Amino acid sequence: MLHINDLTYRIEGRLLFDKATAAIPSGHKVGIVGRNGTGKTTLLRMLLGGLSPDDGSLSWPKAARVGGVAQEAPGGPRSLIDTVLAADKERDSLLAEAETATDPGRIADIQLRLNDIGAHSAPARAAQILAGLGFDEDAQQRPCAEFSGGWRMRVALASVLFTAPDILLLDEPTNYLDLEGTLWLENFLAAYPHTVLIVSHDRDLLNKCVGHILHLSEGKLTLYTGGYDTFEETRRERQRLELKLKKKQDDARKHMEAFVERFRAKASKATQAQSRLKALAKMKPIAAEIENDVKPLRFPSPQSKLGNPLIRIEDASVGYADGKPVLRNLDLRLDSDDRIGLLGANGNGKSTLAKLLCGRLDLLAGTRRASNKLTFGYFAQHQLDELNPQKSAYDHIAAMMPDATEAQKRARTAAAGFGYDKADTAASKLSGGEKARLLFTLAAFNSPHLLILDEPTNHLDVDSREALIHGLNDYEGAVILISHDRHLIEATADRLWLVRDGTVTPYDGDLESYKNEYLARARDQRRGSGGGGMNGQANRNRQEERRAAANARAELAPLRKRIDHYEREIKELTKKIAQLDRALAEEGLYEQAPEKALKLMKDRGVLAKNLGETEILWLEASEHFERAQREQQSMSTP
Numbered sequence: 001m002l003h004i005n006d007l008t009y010r011i012e013g014r015l016l017f018d019k020a021t022a023a024i025p026s027g028h029k030v031g032i033v034g035r036n037g038t039g040k041t042t043l044l045r046m047l048l049g050g051l052s053p054d055d056g057s058l059s060w061p062k063a064a065r066v067g068g069v070a071q072e073a074p075g076g077p078r079s080l081i082d083t084v085l086a087a088d089k090e091r092d093s094l095l096a097e098a099e100t101a102t103d104p105g106r107i108a109d110i111q112l113r114l115n116d117i118g119a120h121s122a123p124a125r126a127a128q129i130l131a132g133l134g135f136d137e138d139a140q141q142r143p144c145a146e147f148s149g150g151w152r153m154r155v156a157l158a159s160v161l162f163t164a165p166d167i168l169l170l171d172e173p174t175n176y177l178d179l180e181g182t183l184w185l186e187n188f189l190a191a192y193p194h195t196v197l198i199v200s201h202d203r204d205l206l207n208k209c210v211g212h213i214l215h216l217s218e219g220k221l222t223l224y225t226g227g228y229d230t231f232e233e234t235r236r237e238r239q240r241l242e243l244k245l246k247k248k249q250d251d252a253r254k255h256m257e258a259f260v261e262r263f264r265a266k267a268s269k270a271t272q273a274q275s276r277l278k279a280l281a282k283m284k285p286i287a288a289e290i291e292n293d294v295k296p297l298r299f300p301s302p303q304s305k306l307g308n309p310l311i312r313i314e315d316a317s318v319g320y321a322d323g324k325p326v327l328r329n330l331d332l333r334l335d336s337d338d339r340i341g342l343l344g345a346n347g348n349g350k351s352t353l354a355k356l357l358c359g360r361l362d363l364l365a366g367t368r369r370a371s372n373k374l375t376f377g378y379f380a381q382h383q384l385d386e387l388n389p390q391k392s393a394y395d396h397i398a399a400m401m402p403d404a405t406e407a408q409k410r411a412r413t414a415a416a417g418f419g420y421d422k423a424d425t426a427a428s429k430l431s432g433g434e435k436a437r438l439l440f441t442l443a444a445f446n447s448p449h450l451l452i453l454d455e456p457t458n459h460l461d462v463d464s465r466e467a468l469i470h471g472l473n474d475y476e477g478a479v480i481l482i483s484h485d486r487h488l489i490e491a492t493a494d495r496l497w498l499v500r501d502g503t504v505t506p507y508d509g510d511l512e513s514y515k516n517e518y519l520a521r522a523r524d525q526r527r528g529s530g531g532g533g534m535n536g537q538a539n540r541n542r543q544e545e546r547r548a549a550a551n552a553r554a555e556l557a558p559l560r561k562r563i564d565h566y567e568r569e570i571k572e573l574t575k576k577i578a579q580l581d582r583a584l585a586e587e588g589l590y591e592q593a594p595e596k597a598l599k600l601m602k603d604r605g606v607l608a609k610n611l612g613e614t615e616i617l618w619l620e621a622s623e624h625f626e627r628a629q630r631e632q633q634s635m636s637t638p
Contacts, residue, residue, distance in 0.1 A: 001025050001626060002047075002167060002195065004221060006056035009042065016042055018219030019056065024212070025622040026061070026166075029189065029196040031206040031228065034216035036433050036461045040199045043216070044068060044169045047197070060167060061626070067165030069173065073152035074144045080155050081140040084126040087159035091119045122162075129158045132184035133177070134345055150176045161188065170198040174205060174484055175458045178346040182484045183515050201462045203228050203487045225571065228462070237578065240585075294463045295417030297440055297471035299377070300447040306371050308335040310449060310478055311357060316366025318356045325364050326352045329503045336449065339472075339479045341489040343507055343514055344499030350482050351380070353497075353504055354452045357480060377448035381455050384435050389428035393418040393438050396427070400445050416441040432459030440468075444475075452480040457488055486511050559625040566618035573611040580604045 002024040009017040016039035024030055032040050045051045047058055048068050060066070074083050086092050091114070098110045114120065130140050133154045144152055153176040160168070174182045182205065189196060189209040197214075200206055206213065206228035213224040213231035224231040311334040317325035326349045334340070334357065342350045355361040356368070358376040387396065397416065398409040413423045417437050427435060436459045444451060451472075457465050465488060472479060472492045481493055489496075489511060496507040496514070507514065580600055583589070590597045 001623065002058075002060045002197075004056075004058055007046075007053050007058065007221075008055035009039070009046070009051070009053050011039075011042065015219055017053070017056075017221075020216075020219060020221040021056075022214060022221040022223050023619070024195065024197070024214070024223070026064075026195055026626045027193070028212055029192070029210040030198070030212045030214050030223075031210040032197060032199045032214045032216065033201075033206070033228070033231070033462065035463070036431055036459075038216045039219075040216055041171050044171050044197065044199060047167070047169055064166040065163075066167045066169065067160045067163055068169035069153070069160050069171065070156045072156075073149050074155050074159070075152060076145055077143045079141050079143060080130055080135055080147075080158075081123065081126055083144055083155055084130060084158050084162050085122060087163050088117075088122065091117060091122060094119065126158070126162050129161050129188075130155075132181070132188065133158050134181050134347070154181070157185075164192075164194065167195045167197065168192065170196070170200075172199055172201070172458075174200065174202050177484055179343065179484045179486070180345045180518055182486075183518055187519065201457070201460060201465060202485060203462060203465075204485075225574075237582075294467050295437075297417070297437065297464075297467045298415070299440070299444040299451060299471050299475035299477075301474075301476035302375070302449045303447050304373070306336060306373060306449055309333045310336050310338075310370065310374060312367075312369040313356070313363075314367050314369075316368060317364045318352060318361060319364055320352075320361075322364065325502070327356075327499070327503055330366065332497075332504060334450070334478060334480075336478055339481070339492055339494040341481045341483070341493035341496050342499055343496055348499045349502070349504075350499045351454055353499060354378070354380075354454055354480060354482060358450065358452050374450065375446060375448040377443040377445075377451045379439055379443045379451075379453045379456055381458055383439050384432065384459070387427040387435060387438065390426055392424045392426055393430070393434075394423040396438060396442060397445075400442065433461065433464055436460060437464075440471075448477060450478045450480070451475065454482045455484070456481075457483060457485045486515075559621065562621045563618065563625060566614055566621060569614050570611065570618060573607055573614060577604060577607050577611065580607065 004020060004022045004024075007017045007020040008015075032043065034040055042051065046053060047066060049066075078086070094110050094114050098107070098114070101107050101110060118125075127137070127140060131137075134151075135154070135158075144155060147155070157170075157173055157176070160170075173185060177185060182202070186205055186208050189198070189205075196210070198205075198210065208227070210227060211225070213226065213228060215222045215224060215231065215235070224234055226234070311332075313330050313332045316330040317328040318330070319325040319327070342353065344350055352361065356363070358378050359370070360378070393416070394409065394413045397413045398404075401409050401412065404412075410423070414420075418434075422430070422434065427438070430438070436456065440456070456468060460468060465485065469488060469491045472481075479492065481489060483489055496509075496511075497504050498507040498514075509517075580603060584597065584600050584604070589600075
C-alpha cells in the first residue's frame, strides 16, 4: 500500500501541500487530477525521489519498484528496440555477465533467473509496446537520434512500460501520442497488473483506465472511487450539499448574533444570550469548496459570410518535394458550417493536410479553389515556442491593434483571460495553458472563416478543455480539428476524415467504431507477425508463467473475494448516506417534519458508523492480501 502522510511542501514560498494524506492500496489504478499549478507533477517527483517534502512522509513496501518516464528523451546511436530492452537493468546485467561467466554454478543461476524474469521473451514484449506506440518494425531498428523529440519521448514511455514497475507513475503520457497511440495506451493500462498513478486531463483515459480519482485542491488530497465522470458527479453533489449546509449555518449564526445583540443587556435574557455566545464559539464554520472559475475561451465569429464551398480540392497531391507526395488523390470539399475531426496516426499527413487547407503549402498537382477573401486561424503546438519570451500577453495582443487606444488594448487583453495580474507577465513565465490561451486569441484575432487546431489540448486542464469546447461550439465558422482527445472531438466535430495510406477519405463511422477497428487491426497484425518472433522455448516459458500465475491467483482468491465484498458494501453504504444527505438538505424539512428529520439523522449516524467499521475491515483485508502477495513473491524468488 502507498501511504502519503501529512505531506507538506512549499515552492518559492507558496504552499502546495498542506498536511495532505492519502492511502492507495496495491494494485489500484488512480488518476491524479486538479487545476494546473496545484502540484500534481510535484507529487510524482517526490514519489520518484527527485524532491523531498518539507514535512510528512511517503512510504510503500520496501521491495516495490517505482518507475516513471525519464524527463530527458533518449538519444544517440542505439536502436529503439535496444534502448527499450536496456531499460531492464537486471536483464541487461545478467546477459552481460552470462557472456563472461565461467563458474558452472553461477551460469546455472544466471540462466534460471533469466528464465524467471522472461528475459528470452523480452524482445517480443518490447517490440509489441513500441508497435503500440506507433513504431513499425523498420523504425524499431533505427537509431534514437534520427527521431524528433516527441517521438523519442514515446521511446521513453515504452521503456518504463517495458520494465513494468510495481508502482507506475505517468505524467500526461498522451501529450506526445496521437489518437491511435492513446487508444493503445488505454488498453495497456487497463490490463496493467500493478499500481498506477497517472496525472492526466484526458477525460476518456481517466474513465477507462482508472478505478479511483485522487483530487488535489487547496493543498489537500481526496480519494474518490470511480472514473472521472463519477468523481465529477460525486464532487458536484458534495459541493451542492456543502453550500446548502453552509447557508443553513450562516442563517443560524445570524439569528444567534441578532439575539445576543438584542438581549445582551437585558437581565431576564442574559443567561440565554450567554448560552448562544457559547454556541457561536463552538460552531465550526463550514468552508464551502469553491474553485476559481476558468475564464471562457472566445473565438470571434467571421464578420462576413462566404459562399460554399469555402475550399474545393480536386484530383490533387501535396508534399514537400517534387515527385514525393505525402498525400495524393485528394478530392475534398469544405463548407462554412463544417466541423471536421481528422483521424489517422501521426506521420500519415494530418498536419500536411492542415497546411494545405490554410494555404501554407502549395499543391504538387491538381487544383485548390478558395475565395480570396477567405481568412484562417491556425494553432499548432510548436507555436508555443515561437512566442517572444520577453513580451507579455498585453504586448502580443497590442501588436495586433496598432491603431487602438491603450484602453481598447487593455480591454481586449482582459477579454482574452489576462487580467491585471497576468497581462504584463512575460510569456516565458506563463504556464503552458496560459500560453495556449494566448495563442488561441492570436489565431482567432481577426475573426477567421476557418479555424485549424492541431493538438490544442496538450497544456489544458480538464476545465480549460471544457472552456475550449464551449468556445468552439459558439464559434460560427468552419473548424478542422486534430486531437487525441476523444471527448473534444465528439463534443465539437460533426464529420470525420481519415488520413491513411497516403490519402484522405470521409469516415462514415463514429469514434467508437474507429477505436474498435484500430484495435482489431492491431491484434491481427500481432497474430500475423507470430507474436514478434518468439521461439518455442519462449512460448513454453510463457505457458509456465501463466500456470504459476493462475495457481497464485487461486490461493489469493478468498482474500480478494473479501476485499471485493467490503468494497461493494462501502459503495452501497456511501450511496445510502448520499441519499439521506439529499433528503436532509430539502428545504423546510426541519420546520415542517422535525420527527422525520430526527429519524433521518439517526439513520445517517448508524450508516456512518457502519461505513467507518467496514472501511477498517477493508484496510485490514487489503494489508493481509498485500502481505500474502509479498510472501508468495519471496517464495518464488531464488
